[in-house]
Each structure stands twice: as C-alpha cells, then as structure tokens.
Amino acid sequence: MTTVEGFVGVRKGAWTHEEDNLLRKCIEKYGEQKWHQIPLRAGLNRCRKSCRLRWLNYLKPNIKRGEFTEDEVDMILRLHKLLGNRWSLIAGRLPGRTANDVKNYWNTHLRRKTVSSKRLDWKGMKISTNQNTEKINVIKPQPRTFSKKASVRMNAKITMELHNKRELLGHPNLYKKAPPPPPPPPSSSLSMETPANEIMWWERLLQSGEFVQETPATTSMIGCSDGTTVTNFWEEKSSMFAGSTCFEVDKICLGKHHHDMDFEADLWNLLNTEEEYAI
Amino acid sequence: MRKCSRDRVKLKMQSPSEKKPGAGVYSYMAQWPISTLAWSVRCDKKSRLAIGSFLEDYSNKVELVQFNPDTSDFTTDTRLMFDHPYAPTNIMFFPSEDPANPDLIATSGDYLRLWEVHDDRIELKSLLNSNKSSEFSSAITSFDWAGFDTRRVATSSVDTTCIVWDIEREALDTQLVAHDKEVYDISWGGFNIFASVSGDGSVRVFDLRDKERSTIIYENPVRDCPLLRLEWNKADPRLIATVGMDSNKVVVLDIRYPTTPLLDLSRHKGSVNAISWAPCIGQQLCSVADDSTALIWEVLGADFPLENGCNLEPLMWYGSGSEINQVRWSATDLDCIAIAFLNKLQLLKV
Structure with missing residues (x-):
C-alpha cells in the first residue's frame, strides 16, 4: 500500500453521489482554496487534483449544461x-x-x-505571407529589477540636492533641450551589432552638460560626498532560482566634483556590468 | 470625393494670455466609431490621417482622410478605404518624410499587415504571421515602426511575446517572451532598444544586443493592475510615459531613475485612454481620458523631480462631448493634435 496525501490507497475512477455531496459541503464551508486540505476536510479518499477537477468541471453551481448556442x-x-x-x-x-x-x-x-488546404486571406484572396522557413528561436530574457531601497535612496538624495541647487541659484529649470538621437549606421542587414566607433545615444545620454546646466563651485554637491556604498542596486529575477540573486555595484558615488553636476552613468552599462560607476 | 464641414471651437486654456489667435478645433464625422488613428509622415502628404473603425463585426474599416489647412476642410475618397479583419489595434504610416519611400500603412489586429497606398486604391502588400505551423496567430495588441530603421517593426501580443519583424524580408527577426502576462503596448526608444508594458504591471526595457536579459524599470504600485499604454519620447529618450488600467494617472518615467516615477500626472477625472508625446520638441505630452478631456502637459517645464508631481497642472485643456479614446500628435505640424471619440475625429490646433 502506498500513502498519498495521508490516505492509504487513494481511490480512482468514477465519483459517487456521496463523494460529490461531501465535496460540495466542504467547499461551501471552506471555499475554493487550499486544495491540498480539501480531501482531508471532506473526508474523501481522493487526491487533491481529482477533487479540484471534479469541482471545476462538474460540481460548480454556475456550470452550464446542454448544447452550445x-x-x-x-x-x-x-x-x-x-x-x-x-x-x-x-x-x-x-x-x-x-x-x-x-x-x-x-x-x-x-x-x-x-482546416483549410491553402493559405488564403480573410476574403479568399491569395496574399503574400512570410514564407521564410528559417527556424526562429523564441528567447526568454531574464528580467532584472532595481532594488527599491537603493533606488529610493538615490532618488531622495538627488531630489534634495537639486532642490538645494535651485534655491541657491534661483534656477526654475535645470534642463536643456535634449538633442534627437543620431541616425543608425547604414547597414545592409538587421545587424544587432553597433560599430565600435559609434557612440550610441544612450551611452551619451547622461554625459555632463548635455542635459544639465553646469553650476558654479559655490553650490552643494550632488550625491554622497562621503563616498558611501550603495549595495544591492539591482536584483536579478529568475524562475530558475528559488531566491533572487543579488549583484552588488560597489562604491556608487553620486557626484564627481564640487564644481559640476554630472550624470555620467549609462543605464545600460550600469545594468550590464558589475564595475564601479560614478553618477 | 466627399467634403466635410468643420466646426470651429476655441480651445479652453488655463490662462487667457496663452491663447493663440489661430487655436481651434476641426471635426470630421466618420461613418463608424473610431478605434485608432495615425498621421502621415511624408512631406508630400501632410495633414493626411488614417482612421480605423471599432465595430463588433469581423469586418472593420480603415479610411484615409485628408485635411486641408487652407480651407479647413476634410476630404475623403471612397477608393482609399479598405476592409480590415477585426478592429485594428494600431495603425502607422511608413515613418519617413522622404516621398521616394513607398507609401505604406501598417495595421495590427489578428496579424500585422502592410498595405500599399496608390492614388486610386489601397492594396494588401503582406501579412506577417509568426506561427509557421498554422494559420493561428495570437492577437497583436500594438506595434511600433522604428523611424530610425524603417525595416523594423516591433509588435506586442496577448501570448506574452514581442516580435521584431524585418519588413523588407517579410520575416520574423527576433521573438522574445517579454512578460509574464499579455503584452499591451510597445515603443522603440532607439536603435536596438525598445520597451513594453503588460498585464503583469511592469515596464520592461529590451536591448536586442543582449537578448538574454531585460530590465524592469517600473512596476505598477497597484497590485495585479495591468499597464495598458506606453510611449517612449522619441525627441528626449530619457522619458517614457505609461498608463495603468482604469487609472486617471499618467506616469512619466526618467530612465536614469528607475522604479520611481518622475511625475504622476493625475488631473484627469476618468480613466486615461491614450497618450502622445510632442514630436521633435519632446517637452509636451497630451493625454486623453474618459472624462472627455484632452490635457496638454509641459513635462520639462516643471521643477525636477517634483516632490509632489501630482500637483503639476496641465498647460492647456480641451473638453469634448464624449469619452476620448485616442490621441496622436502630428509629426509634421507641431501645433496640431488629433483626437477621436465616438464617430468623430477632431484636430486641435494648439
């Protein structure tokens, strides 16, 4: 005899009226959840899967019977x-x-x-469809997310420092108009590679002076002047691991010099490597 | 040819001093409810729009409408209207000003379709199906045609995937399982970079040079609430705008500060249905909602980051007669915004 879910020799096959009634009463009392507890609570010698399917496919009160309209x-x-x-x-x-x-x-x-023998469009006309038969691999990228704590800390600091700067300088707006992204390099195919000499827009995105006005030395510095470390900056979510793997980005120091206001971090580099970055 | 009368109404703005003398509203009444619209980008076809129907039948319509700024009239040609299976979820013209390029329209619904516009007719050029083994293809919720590389169209689908198509080869280039639930919208941010939003409530950024990883830059704080709309600011690629389901808020993100919104624009009194960034300038955003209003926001004019972004007031607003379901800022005329509600297409001169 094998023991499954606390029962000796779990019953299989057709359900009896008595079993149906026991399951009905149990679900009326405890609701449609914790299916692993249902057989025990109902006093049924059935596995949880069998109970769940019996309820969802046959016993649930709102199930419609009869011909499809x-x-x-x-x-x-x-x-x-x-x-x-x-x-x-x-x-x-x-x-x-x-x-x-x-x-x-x-x-x-x-x-x-x-089932139709020929590929026709919805009005029966032959049309050009993509008949390229190359095997396409469907890729599932691993999603990564930022640690909320680190992000909140960073944003709070930047907000505070920008606020201080504005008060000191009387600047209503620290932005300059953003330049449009440069055109891509000419290429004959849909290459994913970027030429080595091509500086992509997101790599230039946060360079000093491009979006933020430079400010005099009298103003306070953005970020952690003490060089504090922000760890656990981003987390990698993965279905393959029980817990999330955390990568540390050491010594992320917000601000470089007292006399300027640089945002030199590249989001994509920041995410793709584990080196030191100065924002 | 059919001519349509216009009604001219003044835009309601916050401050009378901001009112421009030419500001007004021009209306076109379609024969069916409008689900989606698009502006032509070609320099020889300025002020041309495509509008898609929202009919519960299998057979829907897409119609080309020409606006004449001199006479303020709309003209249509019955030959430049075509049948479309299911209501189109998105429409886009070939994203290039160069008239030497083919005059193409892309539509999405059950498939991604490309249509060629001729002077007297519109022909189906190609139908792109990701499923080689059968005619079945999961519904396409939206797509974006890359202006910087016009061979590339990225689509989002209810089957949780995003696909990058090479429309020159009429072939699938890359297919990614992008989210945990249905993907509702997609937008290019630059060469190789796009973002998408989904029923899982996240905004994810993808780099086609590193297909093994994606980056979640924002998650809806409302648990189990999908994000339905996404638009990456093409003129200022730091900024992304997104909207949640049944939400009166437009969330503006700065990719340099992930997870925390730059702004929460929450002056609508009903669910926001669509958003559109001003092209070229990239400092203004228009949102439309169930409260029958179109709000224009000066995003970069505000102090940054706003400690209470929700208190940002719209630069100007327009009240329509009904729930507005679509908005598109003109790519060629920066003072013109198209909105759609019920059977009506309106051009707002701002």
Missing part, C-alpha cells in the same frame, strides 16, 4: 482564431462553460471546419 459557437470560432488552443482563456469569455467542455466541443464539432 449559436452565439457560443460563433464566439468559440472567433476566440480560437485569436487565441489558439488556450481553452481556459476562451472559456473565461463564455459564462458557465468550462475549459474542458469548450475543448471537447471544439475537438468533436469544429476542428474539421477550420
């Missing part, structure tokens, strides 16, 4: 064209119909209707 069939056809075999999304737009019912109806009644 013309409107429902029309909706299934339209949504399938847009969403493909994403049955739960389609069922979500058909009140009272389960994903299982929609899938079964599609497979038994509608699938053959939609």
Whole structure:
C-alpha cells in the first residue's frame, strides 16, 4: 500500500453521489482554496487534483449544461482564431462553460471546419505571407529589477540636492533641450551589432552638460560626498532560482566634483556590468 | 470625393494670455466609431490621417482622410478605404518624410499587415504571421515602426511575446517572451532598444544586443493592475510615459531613475485612454481620458523631480462631448493634435 496525501490507497475512477455531496459541503464551508486540505476536510479518499477537477468541471453551481448556442459557437470560432488552443482563456469569455467542455466541443464539432488546404486571406484572396522557413528561436530574457531601497535612496538624495541647487541659484529649470538621437549606421542587414566607433545615444545620454546646466563651485554637491556604498542596486529575477540573486555595484558615488553636476552613468552599462560607476 | 464641414471651437486654456489667435478645433464625422488613428509622415502628404473603425463585426474599416489647412476642410475618397479583419489595434504610416519611400500603412489586429497606398486604391502588400505551423496567430495588441530603421517593426501580443519583424524580408527577426502576462503596448526608444508594458504591471526595457536579459524599470504600485499604454519620447529618450488600467494617472518615467516615477500626472477625472508625446520638441505630452478631456502637459517645464508631481497642472485643456479614446500628435505640424471619440475625429490646433 502506498500513502498519498495521508490516505492509504487513494481511490480512482468514477465519483459517487456521496463523494460529490461531501465535496460540495466542504467547499461551501471552506471555499475554493487550499486544495491540498480539501480531501482531508471532506473526508474523501481522493487526491487533491481529482477533487479540484471534479469541482471545476462538474460540481460548480454556475456550470452550464446542454448544447452550445449559436452565439457560443460563433464566439468559440472567433476566440480560437485569436487565441489558439488556450481553452481556459476562451472559456473565461463564455459564462458557465468550462475549459474542458469548450475543448471537447471544439475537438468533436469544429476542428474539421477550420482546416483549410491553402493559405488564403480573410476574403479568399491569395496574399503574400512570410514564407521564410528559417527556424526562429523564441528567447526568454531574464528580467532584472532595481532594488527599491537603493533606488529610493538615490532618488531622495538627488531630489534634495537639486532642490538645494535651485534655491541657491534661483534656477526654475535645470534642463536643456535634449538633442534627437543620431541616425543608425547604414547597414545592409538587421545587424544587432553597433560599430565600435559609434557612440550610441544612450551611452551619451547622461554625459555632463548635455542635459544639465553646469553650476558654479559655490553650490552643494550632488550625491554622497562621503563616498558611501550603495549595495544591492539591482536584483536579478529568475524562475530558475528559488531566491533572487543579488549583484552588488560597489562604491556608487553620486557626484564627481564640487564644481559640476554630472550624470555620467549609462543605464545600460550600469545594468550590464558589475564595475564601479560614478553618477 | 466627399467634403466635410468643420466646426470651429476655441480651445479652453488655463490662462487667457496663452491663447493663440489661430487655436481651434476641426471635426470630421466618420461613418463608424473610431478605434485608432495615425498621421502621415511624408512631406508630400501632410495633414493626411488614417482612421480605423471599432465595430463588433469581423469586418472593420480603415479610411484615409485628408485635411486641408487652407480651407479647413476634410476630404475623403471612397477608393482609399479598405476592409480590415477585426478592429485594428494600431495603425502607422511608413515613418519617413522622404516621398521616394513607398507609401505604406501598417495595421495590427489578428496579424500585422502592410498595405500599399496608390492614388486610386489601397492594396494588401503582406501579412506577417509568426506561427509557421498554422494559420493561428495570437492577437497583436500594438506595434511600433522604428523611424530610425524603417525595416523594423516591433509588435506586442496577448501570448506574452514581442516580435521584431524585418519588413523588407517579410520575416520574423527576433521573438522574445517579454512578460509574464499579455503584452499591451510597445515603443522603440532607439536603435536596438525598445520597451513594453503588460498585464503583469511592469515596464520592461529590451536591448536586442543582449537578448538574454531585460530590465524592469517600473512596476505598477497597484497590485495585479495591468499597464495598458506606453510611449517612449522619441525627441528626449530619457522619458517614457505609461498608463495603468482604469487609472486617471499618467506616469512619466526618467530612465536614469528607475522604479520611481518622475511625475504622476493625475488631473484627469476618468480613466486615461491614450497618450502622445510632442514630436521633435519632446517637452509636451497630451493625454486623453474618459472624462472627455484632452490635457496638454509641459513635462520639462516643471521643477525636477517634483516632490509632489501630482500637483503639476496641465498647460492647456480641451473638453469634448464624449469619452476620448485616442490621441496622436502630428509629426509634421507641431501645433496640431488629433483626437477621436465616438464617430468623430477632431484636430486641435494648439
């Protein structure tokens, strides 16, 4: 005998009326959550998956039985064209119909209707479609995010210092008009590489004097004059790891000289390497 | 040819001294509700717009409308109207002023389609489908055509992916699983760089030179609330504007200060439906909402960063008769903004 979820020899096969009633009462009492606790609470010798599917596909009170109406069939056809075999999304737009019912109806009644031998556009005309048969790899980039603490600290400091600067100088506006991005280098293909001598706009974006007016030496310095370290500047989110991996960017010092107001960090460099940066 | 009368209304502004003598509103009544619109960029076709219908039928329409600034009239040609499967989610003209380039329109819906405009007709040039194995393609929510590299169109889709197309080869160039949920909008920020927003509530930036990583630069503080609109300021690429679902706020981000908004523009009294940056200058932003108003904001005129950005007042505002669902700032005439509500297209001369 094997023990599964605390039961000896979990029951399989058709559900009885008694089992259905036990499950109904349990969900009425405890609600549709914590499925791992439901079999125990209901006194059922069934696994959690079986209980969940029985409820969602058969016992839920708002489930619609009977033939699909013309409107429902029309909706299934339209949504399938847009969403493909994403049955739960389609069922979500058909009140009272389960994903299982929609899938079964599609497979038994509608699938053959939609198969066509030639690629035609929606009015039956032949059109140019992308017939390029190269294998395209779908890439899933790992999303990275900034640590909220570090970002808030940095923003608060910059806000405070800019505020001080404005008070001292009486500047209502510290911005200059931004130049438009330069045109890309001419190339014959969609190359992702940037020529070595090409300084991209985001690499020039924050260079001194380009966006921010220079100010006299009397004004206070932006950032951490004491050279404090802002660690955990950004985090890498990854589904492959249980926790998020943190990378430290050491000695991020906000401000370089007392006599100017430089923003020399490049966002993309800042994110792509773990070297020292002066903002 | 059909001519349309205009109604001329003064723009309501905050301060009477700011009112310009030429400011006014010019209206065109379409035969169907308007879902999306686009300005032509070509220097020989100035003041030309494309408008897309919002009909619950499978068959929808896209129509070209020409505005004549001298007579203040709109003219249309029934031959320059075409059927479109489903309501188009976005429309764009070929993003180049050079008349030597082909006169193309891109539309999105069930697929990305390219249409060629001739003097007397509009023809479907190509249909781009990312799914080689079947006719099925997930719905495309939006796209952006790169003005700096006109071969590149980036699309966003409900299947959580973003695709960069090479329209010269009519081939898929890069496909990225961009978000955890449906991707609702996409915008180029520069060569190889684009950003997208999604049902997962995040703004993510992608660099095509490093496809293995993306960067979340903002997350909606309202939990489980999608971000629906995104526009990267092409004239000042530090700035990105985004809008959440059912939100009266336009969030302006500065990419140098990730996670924290530069400004929260929250003077609308209803859900914001669309946003558009002023081209070339890049200091002004127009937002339209369910409160029937179009607000123009002077984003860089404000003290930066605003300690209470939500208190920023709009530079000027316009009240329409109904919920405004679309806005586009003219690429060629910086004083002209197009808005759409119900069946009406309006040009605001600001």
